Amino acid sequence: MPEGDSIWRAAAELHKALAGQTLRSSDFRVPRFATLDLAGWTVSEVVPRGKHLLMRLLAPAEAAPGALTIHSHLKMEGSWQVYAPGGRWRKPGHTARCVLRTATADVVGFSLGTLEVIPTPDESRVVGHLGPDLLGPDWDAEEAVRRLRTAPDTPIGVALLDQRNLAGIGNIYRCEACFLAGVHPAAPVSAVPDLAGMLTEAKVLLEANLGPGRRITRRTGLPGVRGLPRPGYWVYGREHQPCLRCGTPIRRAALGPASGLEDRIIYFCPKCQPSPPADATEIS
Template sequence: MPEGDSIWRAATRLNAALAEQVITASDFRVPRFATLNLEGWTMTEVVPRGKHLLMRLVGPADEEPGASRKPRELTIHSHLKMEGSWMVYPPGGRWTKPGHTARCVLRTASADAVGFSLGILEVVPTSEEDRIVGHLGPDLLGPDWDEEEALRRLQAEPDVPIGYALLDQRKLAGIGNIYRCEACFLSGIHPALPVVSVPDLAKTVNDAKRLLGENLGPGLRSTLGPRAMRPGYWVYGRARQPCRRCGTPIRRDVLAAPDGTEERDIYFCPRCQPRH
């Protein structure tokens, strides 16, 4: 599942291509919105919210006699889940992904934007955005980031493993499996450690925030810092490879949700991140 930095980059790319552009044709390839036609609507902005993308549009003024001529506002909400992506092409450009996986096509005079294999795709009145993203915690990459509120939400469930709590988008939005593993390593804590036992919760959260912020530009994602010889991770995906700090083989395990309904891979150094 994409991390918050991936969604931020996608929103930036889409906003650069579509903002203030008039939609010349739209094609929603999901049954619920198959008849929706946004031709003539203007894309005002594309913004990220955690792992969600919000594409805001304003419609033509109502031309009926006596109408208030107040613009209508809609939001295209998408979530990439595991396999989704948004691609931008020149008008009429050849797609680089199979056509049968396209779920939304938006055309303007200067670009075609195509959403492939989207996990969630819906169109809602912009005034109702809170219904779909209002449950999210503070966004680590958002302009309204609130560290105090994020910590409060994490501490509200003190017995939840920190490695699970960091993935809970209701507590703070934008962290995925890569950054939770890397932040736990940098803080020297085992992902299974309960939130209440984390010695410096603010450091763990800010490590994740810093790592996300360092990966907003082009190039390969890396958590090793600007002085690293090449991109890479401290522990994520490095099972059985030596720890970059102490040489101990990195371990891979699974961490279950508190109710046991979900398990996700975790990577950690057993020496740098003792469980007890």
């Protein structure tokens, strides 16, 4: 699952390329919208909502007033790319699901998990279930904590990924936030001493990665740990490497329902994040 910062960056790039531009052509390569033609429609804005992208368009001046939204979700493999008009695509053409052309850019969506066009007033149907967005203008920590607490027995590592509680956290930030809070990902929500503090930490990590360059969560030291670590991750992807707080080898395990294999993998320090309950099965 993509992280919220990836979606935020994708939306910013698409907004820069498309906002204020009138489409010269549109090509939806999914059966449901194969005959839809949005030529003449103008993109008003592109906004992220959790891991969803919303491209909002206004009807041509000569047509009846209307507003449509191209709603997409990248899932595991999807991406949007911006090219100069006629530019050579960097992905195979058969994976393209949507091609939007303006006077200044070709914008192509590849391998999108979700792609649909809906009336803009109906957006709440596709993103209304989302909890507060960590990167959204309306972030509400109290509401996110309230939603998390409605299922106190759920493992915190599962609850953080559930976009109905809060939107924007993928597997990387889930693992890193649990480490920084000293909480095992399989610990129940009710056992997390400072939920609000944990979410604040996750928000800081996400916000620090909105600029260009690779994602980094480890850019400052830890209390009680001498020296600055090299930039990177605290625990994610660091199986068998020493914990940067205590030196214990980082472990990798599976957690939660087997819906998406990628999202089940957790990384943690068994010493700094103690008491893994029985349902965190070691797979390494």
